[in-house]
Amino acid sequence: MWAVTGPEKPRRTTAQDVAAPKRTSGATAPAPPRRTAPEPARRTAAPEPALRASAPRKTRATVHDVAAAAGVSRGTVNRVLNGGYVSTDARAAIEAAIAQVGYVPNRAASNLARQRSQAVGFLALEPHSLLLEDPNIGAIMLGANAALSLADHQMVSLVIDSDRDTQRVGRYLSGGFVDGAIIVSARSHDPITRLIAEIGLPATFVGHPPDLARTIPFVGIDNVGSARAITGRLMQTGRQRIGMIAAALDRDSGADRLTGFKEALGDRFDPQLVADVPLYDYAYGVKGMRALLDREPEIDGVFAASDAVAAGALETLREAGRRVPEDVGLVGFDDSSWALRAQPQLSTVHQPAREIGRTAAESVLQQIGGVEPVELSVLLDSPVVWRHSA
Amino acid sequence: MWAVTGPEKPRRTTAQDVAAPKRTSGATAPAPPRRTAPEPARRTAAPEPALRASAPRKTRATVHDVAAAAGVSRGTVNRVLNGGYVSTDARAAIEAAIAQVGYVPNRAASNLARQRSQAVGFLALEPHSLLLEDPNIGAIMLGANAALSLADHQMVSLVIDSDRDTQRVGRYLSGGFVDGAIIVSARSHDPITRLIAEIGLPATFVGHPPDLARTIPFVGIDNVGSARAITGRLMQTGRQRIGMIAAALDRDSGADRLTGFKEALGDRFDPQLVADVPLYDYAYGVKGMRALLDREPEIDGVFAASDAVAAGALETLREAGRRVPEDVGLVGFDDSSWALRAQPQLSTVHQPAREIGRTAAESVLQQIGGVEPVELSVLLDSPVVWRHSA
DNA sequence: CCCTAGTGTGTGCCCGTTCACACATTCGTC
DNA sequence: GACGAATGTGTGAACGGGCACACACTAGGG
Structure with missing residues (x-):
């Protein structure tokens, strides 16, 4: 002293x-x-x-x-x-x-002198409502937030819902308010994606990056492989007429899951047995399942593109008097709370959402630190978990 | 030019x-x-x-x-x-x-000169896992984020899960990294609450503030009144033996809902018909409902402290061969996705979570702006919505 | 004609930190 | 004993914006 x-x-x-x-x-x-x-x-x-x-x-x-x-x-x-x-x-x-x-x-002084912001944007190109519905996004966000906090960075979440938002966020990004960005559910030809590439902001996508931005790293899971795996297992357990409720085909995840399904079925693939709905959503699960039942009453296996969709399908099957898994085997995707709440609990693909968030954050942090990513893509394990619905 | x-x-x-x-x-x-x-x-x-x-x-x-x-x-x-x-x-x-x-x-320069940070902390005193389960918190967060963005403030979300977190966040708060704070699910005697009061940080609670901090404004809903209202309606529809699955009694929301239940029942209140579980959770709903059925097989009305709890109770009732609403009327609280997913859909209390978040953010913003809040508490409308479960 | 009030405008300093540079000391070496 | 490296240390200038002050000009009143 x-x-x-x-x-x-x-x-x-x-x-x-x-x-x-x-x-x-x-x-x-x-x-x-x-x-x-x-x-x-x-x-x-x-x-x-x-x-x-x-x-x-x-x-x-x-x-x-x-x-x-x-x-x-x-x-x-x-x-x-x-x-x-x-x-x-x-x-x-x-x-x-x-x-x-x-x-x-004093962070402001430090940031000023160092010419950086110690903040990373979490861009969700998604209507607010969907943001809440989708159980994965929340977990990804939390995982990213945790990793960022550990590295003493702030996470600022930027939800893009309207065109006005696009402008605001654009200003934000180019204004140096953030040192990097994590982008979830980007669609093709998104203006924001283009902007990020232009200004050279360190960024990492969650899920496949859209077409144009082949230079931006991404982290995700192997949707094709996992879809193939879970469909394959449906086949091995003797299901004869296997259909799929495909959703969100304008998103890489949706398209990839359908691809995996096709690959697993090979010759046995029948386009008639694919119902195609716009969103990963309970209501669309109902709709899709009805379509499938209409087209093929003998259907005895269904791969739903997400657990929420599967839950809708399950309800519809119940109403139609089909028992699951006795009459129809049903599998989902995500391993969200839907899977556990369903009766019977759903067999599904586990998506390590928290890890994905963490990994994406770390990737951005590395880029900010000047480390060029060796691998452009990081694919995390997404094991199939078998429960009772198939 | x-x-x-x-x-x-x-x-x-x-x-x-x-x-x-x-x-x-x-x-x-x-x-x-x-x-x-x-x-x-x-x-x-x-x-x-x-x-x-x-x-x-x-x-x-x-x-x-x-x-x-x-x-x-x-x-x-x-x-x-x-x-x-x-x-x-x-x-x-x-x-x-x-x-x-x-x-x-340049935000950093501006902040340095003006001696502020343009950031508001969103404190969740909650284990990570629960943060995800609770559908309200996400919506509150989104509402707050939207309001903050509009006022050109950042939201930095601070999840306090462990003691290490408490320390980290404590440093954060006293370090001037944020100009204010929104605090959700604070418990009594929380060290963070005390800290905030000490350093005089502009803050607003979501839900009742814990005992000591009577000076910090809060926004929420009238849990007592809403619980009374929904219970009252259960009575009016002729249910004779009405019980409650009370949850999270260490939280103001949990305690208040029980109080409202008691008030509605008045003389007819029977402590035997209250099952008391620690968390707003599906699994505890199952547990609580079993306890109630054990104690009173004749039970014909149940108020579950949240929709998730109600969903668990619903499943248990089904297993026990009770039809809802024919044999037993069941109501929940929150108006979350649980209520819509349930079969039949739950009658429940609508909680305007998004609004709550927005209002809390605005309150903090006002305080930051130097406006002393006229009303310490803001109670938002939380109407009962009647669906099919009672 | 001077004084004052109202309206614009330029300048210096400060916010708290970082960075590059200048310089000091010690030690080993030829 | 001079020299250079290695190791410490102090100092001036940014970083970009906000603020207070000094000042200039115009109008109007006494």
């Missing part, structure tokens, strides 16, 4: 006392005033202790304060904070001083 | 050319160089056009650039940006210049 224990360190000096010229004190040449000497003349007893009573005066401590308390210069404090040559006792003194004055770096 | 159309504006000058002393140019006295004169000597043709080839050199435009392009001073630019006396043609010129050079204010 060799530091100034005097309670005062007046900041916000008045015009007058600054008027005295910049401290051209004795030793202009930096004869390092070995900290071990008690360092006189701290000019602690400056004027104006008045007006202190009003409020607790929450002026935060700065590097200057730390430097003064430790008897070193700002530069040295900075060096213990950000690395560099520092002697062990200077380091100790500074660390003590930091604790003593309760120093916390 | 009367401004410099030359493509160059070299920033990052080298040490040498700065060596020439601070521009002590001719007219030190501010003889205002009427903008209408073409303003010579823009020193556009500075040295070093070299090394331009490597990268697009994304130096952003600053107020200086705008000022130069418009032929005015920084101060004036600032004035059109933030209000003040500006002549109409100066304003026009500056606005044109802004568009021309593509000026976007």
Whole structure:
């Protein structure tokens, strides 16, 4: 505790006392005033202790304060904070001083000087409502947020729902408010995607990147392979007439799942047995299943493109008097809460949403750090989990 | 476009050319160089056009650039940006210049000068997993995010799951990283709550504030009243033995719903008919319903503390051979997707989660703006919605 | 004619941190 | 004993924007 224990360190000096010229004190040449000497003349007893009573005066401590308390210069404090040559006792003194004055770096100042923002945008190109419905997005967000927090970055979530949003977010992105971006559910030819490529913002897609941006890394799962796997298992258990409720074919995930389904079936694939609906949604599950039942009453296996769709299908099958899994085997995709809530519980593909978020965040962080990604794509494991519906 | 159309504006000058002393140019006295004169000597043709080839050199435009392009001073630019006396043609010129050079204010610089962060923390004192399960929190978050974005604030979501998190977030809050906070699901005696009160951070609770912090505003719904209303309706429709699956009694929402239930029943309240479970959760719904059926096989009305709980109860009733609503009337709370997915769809209390988030954000924003809240509490409407389960 | 009020405008300094540079000290080596 | 590297340390200038102040010009009143 060799530091100034005097309670005062007046900041916000008045015009007058600054008027005295910049401290051209004795030793202009930096004869390092070995900290071990008690360092006189701290000019602690400056004027104006008045007006202190009003409020607790929450002026935060700065590097200057730390430097003064430790008897070193700002530069040295900075060096213990950000690395560099520092002697062990200077380091100790500074660390003590930091604790003593309760120093916390000012992020705005740091960002300004370093020319960055320590923030990463989480872009969801999705109507608000769907954002809530989709159980995966929330988990991805949480995973990303956790990873970002760990690396001392903020996550700012940018939901793009309308064209006005597109403009706002565009400004945001090009305005240097974020150092990078995580993009979920981008569609082809999205203006935002193009913008990101143009300004060269570090970014990572979740799911396949749309056509144009072949240079932007992405993380996801092997939708084709997983769809093939779960369909294959449906075949092995003896189902003869296997159909699919395909959804969101304008999204890579939707298209890929259909591809996997086709691949698994091979010769046995019958386009008649594919119902095609726009969204991963319970209501569309109902619709799709009705279509399938209409076309092929003998159907005994169904792959639904998501658990929500499967839940709708399940209800429809029940209404139509089909037992699951006895009469019809049904499988979903996502391993969301739908799968567990269904009766019977759904066999499905586990999607490691949290991990996906984390991985995407780490990828962006790496790019921000200047590391060129070796692999453009990261595919996470998405194992099939067998429960009772097939 | 009367401004410099030359493509160059070299920033990052080298040490040498700065060596020439601070521009002590001719007219030190501010003889205002009427903008209408073409303003010579823009020193556009500075040295070093070299090394331009490597990268697009994304130096952003600053107020200086705008000022130069418009032929005015920084101060004036600032004035059109933030209000003040500006002549109409100066304003026009500056606005044109802004568009021309593509000026976007630098947030870090602005924040530094203004001593604030333009960020609001969204504190969830909740394990990660529960955060995902609870359909309300997501909607609250989205609502808050939307309102914050509109006011040009960032939302940084801070999930507190462990003690380590508490420390990290504590640093965050006291470090001036945020100007305010929205706090969801705070429990009594939470260290974070105390911290916020201590440092006087503008904050708003979602739901009742815990005991100690009577000075912090909150927004929520009238849990007591809504519980009373929905229970009352159960009574009016002739149910004789009405029970409740109460959950999360350590939270204000949980406790209040039980209170409303008691109030509605009055004399007819029978403590035997309350099953008390720790969490708003499907599994606990199952458990609670079993307990109730054990204690009172004649039960014909059940108020579940949330839709998820109700869904569990519904399943249990089905297994026990009770028909809903014929044998037993069942109601939930939240109006979440559980209510719609259930078969039959649940009668429940609509919770305007999105609105709650928006309102909380606006409250915090107001406090940041220095407006003392007139009403400490804002209670939003939470109407009962009748569907098929009772 | 001077003074004042109202309206515009330019300039210097400050916010708190980082970075590059200048310089000091110590040690080993030819 | 001079030299250079390695290791420490202090200092001045940014970073980009906000703010207070000084000042200029115009009108109007005494």
